[in-house]
Amino acid sequence: MHDQTSLTVGRARRVLEERIRPAIHSSHRPATVSFHELPSEPIPAHEGLALDYEPFRVGSAWGAAWGTTWFQVRATVPAGWSGKRVELLVDLGFDVSKTGFQCEGLVYRPDGSTIKSLNPRNQWVPVAESAAGGEEVLLFIEAASNPVLLENHPFLPTREGDILTSSREPLYRTRRFDLAVLERDVYELALDLDVLLELQAELPEGTRRAQIHQAMDDSLDELDLQDIAGTAAAARARLVPALSAPASASAHALSAIGHAHIDSAWLWPVRETMRKVARTCSSMLELIDEDPDFIYGMSSAQQYKWLKVQYPEIFARIKTAVANGRFLPLGGMWVESDTVMPSGESLVRQFLYGQGFFRKEFGVSCEGVWLPDSFGYSPALPQLTRRAGFEWFFTQKISWNQVNRFPHHSFSWEGIDGSRVFTHFPPMDTYNGQLSGAEVALAERQFRDARAASGSIAPVGWGDGGGGTTREMTGKAARMADLEGNPTVRWEHPNDFFGRAREEYAQPPVWVGELYLELHRATLTSQHKMKAGNRRSEHLLVEAELWCTTAAQYGDFAYPYDELDALWESVLLHQFHDILPGTSIAWVHREAVTEYERIIAATQLIIERALGSLAGPGDKLISVNPTTVAGIVPAGGGREAQPNRLPAVQVISDDSGIRLLNDLVDIRFSPEGLITSAVDLATGREAIAPGQVANLLQLHQDFPNQWDAWDVDRFYRNRVTDLRGVTSMDATENPDGSATLEIVRPISADSTVRQSIVLEPGSRTLSFHQVTDWHETEKFLKVAFALDIRAEHTIAETQFGHFKRVTHANTSWEAAKFETSMHRFIQVEEPGFGVGLVNDSSYGYDVTRQVDEQANVTTTARLSLLRAPRFPDPEADQGIHEHRYGMVVGADIRQTTAAGISLNAPGRLVPGGNGFDPLVSIDGEGLLLSSVKLAADRSGDVIVRLYESLGRRSSGSLSINARINGWTTASLIEDLLEDAPGGSDTTVPLELKPFEVRTLRFKMSTGA
Ligand SMILES: [Zn+2]
Secondary structure, eight states: OOHHHHHHHHHHHHIIIIIGGGGGGEEEEEEEEEEEOOSSSHHHHHHHHHHHEEETTTTOOOTTTTTTEEEEEEEOOGGGGGGGGGEEEESSSTTTOOOOOOOOOEEEETTTTTTEEBBBOEEEEESSSSOOOOOOEEEEEEEEEEOSSSOTTTTTSSSSSSSSTTTOOEEOOOOOOEEEEEOHHHHHHHHHHHHEEEEEEHOOOOOOHHHHHHHHHHHHHHOTTTHHHHHHHHHHTTTTTHHHSOOOOOOOOEEEEOOOOOSSSSOOHHHHHHHHHHHHHHHHHHHHOOHHHHHHHHEHHHHHHHHHHHHHHHHHHHHHHTTTSSSEESSSSSSSSSSSSSOHHHHHHHHHHHHHHHHHSSSOOOEEEEESSSSOOOOOHHHHHHTTTTEEEEEOOOGGOOOOOOOOOOEEEEEETTTTTEEEEEEESSSOOOOOHHHHHHHHHHHHHTTTTEEEEEEBOOTTTTBBBOHHHHHHHHTTTTTTTTTTEEEHHHHHHHHHHHHSSSSOEESOBBBOOSOGGGTSSSSSSHHHHHHHHHHHHHHHHHHHHHHHSSSSSOOOOOHHHHHHHHHHHTBBBBTTTTTTTTHHHHHHHHHHHHHHHHHHHHHHHHHHHHSSSSSSSEEOOOSSSSSSSSSTTTEEOOOOOOOEEEEEEEETTEEEEEEEEEEOOOHHHHHHHHEEETTTOOOBBBOOOOOEEEEEEEOOOSOOOTTTGGGGSEEEEEEEEOOOEEEEEEESEEEEEEEESSSSSOEEEEEEEEEOOOOEEEEEEEEEOOOOOSSSEEEEEEESSSSSSSEEEEEEEEEEEEEESSSHHTTOSSSOOOEEEEEEEETEEEEEEEEESOOOOEEEEEEOTTEEEEEEEEEEEEEEOOOTTTTTEEEEEEEEEEEEEEEOHHHHHHHHHHHOOOEEEESSOOOOSEEEOOOOOEEEEEEEEEOOOOOEEEEEEEEEOSSSSSEEEEEEESSEEEEEOTTTSSSSSSTOOOOEESSSEEEEEETOOOEEEEEOOOOO
């Protein structure tokens, strides 16, 4: 027989696109449209419905960037349409080549209830399932004219990313507002052909493919191209054998979940996310009603809370759908946060507030963590997810790796403490699936665990303003349920998938350590004010909780639950994976800077109130220590401030430069202000590499191939300017015994940097306070410390502990880690000697090794300070920035940990009458207090969290200075843990495993 494959496929494609799809709707009748374009920001729906409307000519332009236009649509159902399915078709001027990221609409009834959204690939609104002729239709559309920011050449600087700078020209031109009849048979025929066309494209030559081709030819032969609607049913009948052939017994099983990945802010401001969520949810509720098999999953308690407050009608319907098991709260987090940068306490609060909201509002606890899109995953997460009560972890992002292909799709992920969590990456490589034949075939082909595991997850739906899952996708899912040559598809709760996967894959492969994303490495540095604001906010909130809890136990201080909850919720929102990483438009970061300032000021006020209560009235100076690091003032307590009695730091200046000297270290600066020597006096050991320097600021050209705010590409290192020029350098001996070296340098004609470098008596930390006036374009600023240390690895702090990365680049996996993450410190050491680098607002660093002819190995560690990308914010990072960092000379990991904590949670001096003892004190090498707070359930119980910080077994005890009615061991989200230690003594014995995090819950005695 002659091969007619291309003839058949070409025929099917042409008829489908040119004849069948256009015939899905028939009998178009233009509606009467009027409009009201708002002069400024959006208004509530009840106000929008009551606006004065003016006539609108369909085909005309509307909508400046970020504007809102309300449309009123009137029509009468023609008499002859009785009994037919009638829909309103609206094209606001959509670009269907993109799934979202542009204009959108939300359709309201006159009573203010929502029907569904309008999106580029979802342009219909149900009017009547069985229309009554003569029926009057009145609908309203709140349309948002959001600008497209990812154009075809997507990374060009644009000023459209802020309403303050965007253009005022209309961006869109409407194409239709038509009432029409849905021809059900034609609609179904289009889906039948779509599925078979896409399936045959993935099949090898053979019987199945040939039979599909013959079925398509037979079907098209039945079709009268002048009467598609009248012959569609007959054409469909000829496809039944091809569509009813069952899947093979070994077919890959796809667990589909309706989804829309809606970034909580990104190429739009937070206020637009609220509307995107409302639009998408209204459509998903409509689809849930339409398709009895469909289920939809949505993460982020914050997004639900926005609905609760601003769209109570949608929220009430979601509640019903959750109760019916159709709408699934996912992930148990406040937002889909970054997980590399937030502190341990922040991640705990992501779970506490997220899971808490889902439980309170829906009576549902999420069983797994859902993070398809954030940029790499901290090795602390396995422990945190398990100790928060989660059973599984889901992401997809690691498939974006530039170089190395991750070896597993289903596996056990082990963290720094040994905790393991069952993890799954969908082999479909997308969290915006549409169930195309290519996607589902890719899932089956790529799945790397097929020897023992039978299936994978398929998140299905357009995100970010695409409106979620479409009826075409659910129609495809129905056809793919059991289809020969195709993976099977069923709508399923991820819990059910994970339950089955864990059972059938009892011995999954294990991945130990971080899930490093080989991309988006610059998110550790871009938009520095996000990093500084986050770090400061999360430390201040923990401090505020400590003082408030202490004050509430020692006196009648009212614990400010509502204030602290609101502040935490805002900090958690800003840890969203495009805000803290610095990858949003200017508008988002402009608002975030203001919000961080507000959070910091409000938290400082709470701290002052609580400390005022603790220190009592008086005019003494009380020194308080919020850290877990014991100093002169006990951790968590206050003492009357004492003058320094240690010998003052010596400043010695001569032609060779300046020396700062105390009892512990001797630091020498060259006349250029570079550190040429740093000696640990106890051992005489030099920390600086021979002939090299520390405190060398280095400026790199930094123009990545794509994703400007996200990426730094490896070649950035090849072009560097060492900033050795000095405008001024002055050393001062301060009254408190410390000494300061002030250095001012030019960075370029436009930018300068001022460093105040301080050495205090009795300290081995040289502290830097750097103020940079930064006006660079596409540059990367680092500060380098060349150390005479043969370090095999660096040690970087992460949540509740630290982990090691090798300093060499033997393998492609190691070479890819040319820019890596840290929290408050890194440690560079060889046996017997180390240097710590601590920071208050940096998250990125890199390390290189140097070896000379005599095999002397030295190590250069560099902190990443500032970038200047131009997309999506063309003015990113322009202006004044502050960094505090420090070099801890001759430090072991314990001393570096303490220095990192002290830098981020410094002591305070407050006026008052008396010192006070710590509420909670801890005894035991390496055991650190993380948090002291009152329980989220407002029972008055005191929650105390501690962790083992050194990576070794540790024993000790914890004492609470209060009358208690017993203690228990709790989960991270404060649930009672069954079979865990408890007791009644105020002193709790402790045995912790390496990096173990433990949460204790104290019931307080009430009354006398
Ligand atoms: Zn995202």
